Amino acid sequence: MGGNLYANPADCNCAPPCRAVIGERRLRPVSSPRVSPELIDELRAIVGAAAVVADEASTRVYECDGFTLARSAPDVVVLPGSRDEMVAVVRKVAASGLCFVPRGAGTGLSGGCLPLDAPVMIGTSRMRAIRSVDFENRRVVAEAGVVNLHVTRAAAAHGLFYAPDPSSQSACTIGGNVAENSGGPHTLKYGVTTNHVLGLELVLPDGEVVELGGEVDDVPGYDLRGLAIGAEGTFGIVTAATLRLVRTPQAVRTLLGMFRDVDDACRAVSAIIAAGILPAALELMDRMIVEAVEAAYGFGFPPDAGAVLIVELDGLEVGLGEQVDAVRAICQTARASEVRVARDEAERAALWKSRKRAFGAVGRLAPNYCTQDGVVPRGSVPEILRRIAAAAERYRLRIANVFHAGDGNIHPIMLFDERDADEVSRVLAAGKEILEACVELGGSVTGEHGIGVEKIEQMPLLFSPVDLRVMSELRLVFDAQRRCNPGKIFPTPGACVETVKVGMPRRQVPL
Numbered sequence: 001m002g003g004n005l006y007a008n009p010a011d012c013n014c015a016p017p018c019r020a021v022i023g024e025r026r027l028r029p030v031s032s033p034r035v036s037p038e039l040i041d042e043l044r045a046i047v048g049a050a051a052v053v054a055d056e057a058s059t060r061v062y063e064c065d066g067f068t069l070a071r072s073a074p075d076v077v078v079l080p081g082s083r084d085e086m087v088a089v090v091r092k093v094a095a096s097g098l099c100f101v102p103r104g105a106g107t108g109l110s111g112g113c114l115p116l117d118a119p120v121m122i123g124t125s126r127m128r129a130i131r132s133v134d135f136e137n138r139r140v141v142a143e144a145g146v147v148n149l150h151v152t153r154a155a156a157a158h159g160l161f162y163a164p165d166p167s168s169q170s171a172c173t174i175g176g177n178v179a180e181n182s183g184g185p186h187t188l189k190y191g192v193t194t195n196h197v198l199g200l201e202l203v204l205p206d207g208e209v210v211e212l213g214g215e216v217d218d219v220p221g222y223d224l225r226g227l228a229i230g231a232e233g234t235f236g237i238v239t240a241a242t243l244r245l246v247r248t249p250q251a252v253r254t255l256l257g258m259f260r261d262v263d264d265a266c267r268a269v270s271a272i273i274a275a276g277i278l279p280a281a282l283e284l285m286d287r288m289i290v291e292a293v294e295a296a297y298g299f300g301f302p303p304d305a306g307a308v309l310i311v312e313l314d315g316l317e318v319g320l321g322e323q324v325d326a327v328r329a330i331c332q333t334a335r336a337s338e339v340r341v342a343r344d345e346a347e348r349a350a351l352w353k354s355r356k357r358a359f360g361a362v363g364r365l366a367p368n369y370c371t372q373d374g375v376v377p378r379g380s381v382p383e384i385l386r387r388i389a390a391a392a393e394r395y396r397l398r399i400a401n402v403f404h405a406g407d408g409n410i411h412p413i414m415l416f417d418e419r420d421a422d423e424v425s426r427v428l429a430a431g432k433e434i435l436e437a438c439v440e441l442g443g444s445v446t447g448e449h450g451i452g453v454e455k456i457e458q459m460p461l462l463f464s465p466v467d468l469r470v471m472s473e474l475r476l477v478f479d480a481q482r483r484c485n486p487g488k489i490f491p492t493p494g495a496c497v498e499t500v501k502v503g504m505p506r507r508q509v510p511l
C-alpha cells in the first residue's frame with residue numbers, strides 16, 4: 001500500500017484504507033499482519049526489555065517525523081544496541097514476514113520514517129559508538145545512531161571536522177544523513193553526504209551484512225555505496241559508515257548583509273558567484289524569518305531588514321581579507337543597507353545558532369508548520385520566491401523563507417493550525433504548486449529532504465514511468481520483497497499511487 005496523503009481520510013478508496021493520515025484524523029486498518037505478542041517477547045530476548053517499546057501510548061511518540069502532516073504509529077519499536085543485535089532483530093522480523101522501517105532521530109522532513117504497512121520500527125538511537133578514528137588518514141567509522149555534530153566534536157581537537165552540517169546536526173544521525181544524502185549550509189563548498197562517506201555497513205532486509213565502498217576513495221566495480229546513499233532506508237539498515245574528515249580551515253570570516261528585500265539579496269548571491277568567489281555558505285532569510293529569529297534569540301538583526309544574507313568565507317588567512325572586501329562591495333552594489341563582519345568566534349557562533357535554529361523560532365508564529373524543500377537553478381531563486389509569495393496569497397497562508405541560496409535550495413515554511421482542516425488542505429495544495437513551479441523552472445522537487453511519503457506524487461513530474469520502474473526494480477537487488485520501508489519514494493506496484501490531494505483527480509503510475 002502506498003503512503004497517500006489526504007486532508008480527508010474518506011477520500012481514500014484503497015482496500016484496506018491507507019494508513020497515513022492528516023491532522024487529527026487517523027486511519028488504523030492495516031493490510032500487513034500485526035506484530036504478535038510472541039514476536040515482541042523474542043525481540044525483548046535479543047535487545048532487552050527496555051529496548052522494546054510496545055505499548056500504544058509509547059509508540060505514539062514514533063508516529064511521525066518532522067513532516068507532521070502524516071502520522072502512523074508502529075506496533076512495536078525495537079532499539080538494538082549493536083550490529084549483532086541489529087542482525088538478530090532483522091532476521092527475526094524477516095522470519096515473521098513482516099515489513100519494517102528504519103529510524104534515526106526522526107528529524108526527517110518528508111515522512112521517511114513513517115511506518116506504512118511496516119508494523120515494526122527499528123531505531124538506531126542506541127548505536128552511538130564511534131568505532132575507530134584514523135586522524136592520519138582523516139577518517140572515522142561511526143555507528144548509524146551517532147549524532148552528526150558528535151563526529152566533528154570527536155575530531156575537532158585534531159584540527160579536523162565532518163563537513164555535511166544539516167541545520168538539525170545537533171540531533172540528526174549519521175544513518176539518517178546517509179539515507180537522505182543530507183546537505184546543509186556548508187555544502188555549497190564542501191558537498192553533501194555522499195561526498196564524505198567512503199564506506200557503509202548495511203544490514204539487508206534478510207539479515208545479511210554487506211560492506212559497500214571501502215576505506216579509500218576508489219573501489220573497483222559499481223558504486224553501490226553511492227547507490228545506497230539517498231536510498232531513504234529502502235535498501236536495508238545502515239549500521240555504520242566510514243566518514244571522511246576535512247581539515248578545519250585556517251581562517252573563517254562571516255559576513256551579514258542586510259537588504260531591503262530578497263530580490264536585492266539574490267542579486268548579491270549571483271554576483272558573488274559570478275565574481276569567482278566560492279563561499280563556504282550563502283544563506284538567505286526573509287523578513288518573516290528574521291523577525292521570528294530576532295524575537296527568539298535577539299541576535300541584533302535590524303528590525304526593518306527585508307532579507308538577511310549570511311556569507312561565510314573560509315580558507316587560508318592570506319587573501320581572505322580581499323575576499324571579504326570584495327563580498328562587502330558586491331553587497332553594497334546590490335543595495336545592502338548594512339554589511340557586518342562577525343567580530344569574533346562568539347559572534348559567529350551566535351549568528352549560526354540563529355540561522356540553524358530558525359525552524360525552531362518559527363514555532364512561535366503558528367501551532368504547526370510544514371517545511372518544503374525544492375531546488376531551482378540559482379538564477380531562478382527570485383522567480384521561485386515570487387511564485388511562493390503568489391501561492392501564499394492565493395491560498396491565504398503565511399509562508400516564510402530560509403534557505404541555502406548558493407545552491408538554489410529553497411525551504412518555504414508554511415504556517416498553519418492542524419485543527420483547521422481547510423487550512424491543512426491549502427497547505428498541501430500550496431506545497432504541491434510550489435514544487436511544480438520548481439520543476440517548471442528547471443529544478444527538482446527535493447534538494448536534501450528526500451521524497452519520503454510527502455513527494456511521491458511529484459516523482460512523475462521528473463521521471464517517466466520507465467525511469468520509475470527501473471529505479472523500483474533496482475531496489476529489489478537489495479530488498480527483493482520490498483519489506484524495508486515500504487510505501488516510500490515510489491508508488492507500490494498495484495497500489496493506489498499517491499496522487500489524491502484535495503480537489504485533484506486520482507492518477508495511476510504503472511510500475
Ligand SMILES: Cc1cc2nc3c(=O)[nH]c(=O)nc-3n(C[C@H](O)[C@H](O)[C@H](O)COP(=O)(O)OP(=O)(O)OC[C@H]3O[C@@H](n4cnc5c(N)ncnc54)[C@H](O)[C@@H]3O)c2cc1C
Pocket residue numbers: 065066101102103104105106107108109111112113124144165166167168171172173174175176177178179180181182183184185232233234236237238239359360448449485
Ligand atoms: C530543524 C531541522 C533542520 C533541518 N535542516 C536540514 C538541512 O540543513 N539539510 C538537510 O539535508 N536536512 C535537514 N533536515 C532534515 C533531517 O534532519 C535530515 O533529513 C536528517 O538526515 C534526518 O536524520 P534522522 O536521523 O533524523 O533520520 P530519520 O528522520 O529518523 O529518518 C530519515 C530517513 O532515513 C531512514 N533511516 C534512518 N536511519 C537509517 C539507517 N540507519 N539506515 C537506513 N535508513 C535509515 C529512515 O527510514 C527515513 O527514511 C532538517 C530537519 C529539521 C527538523
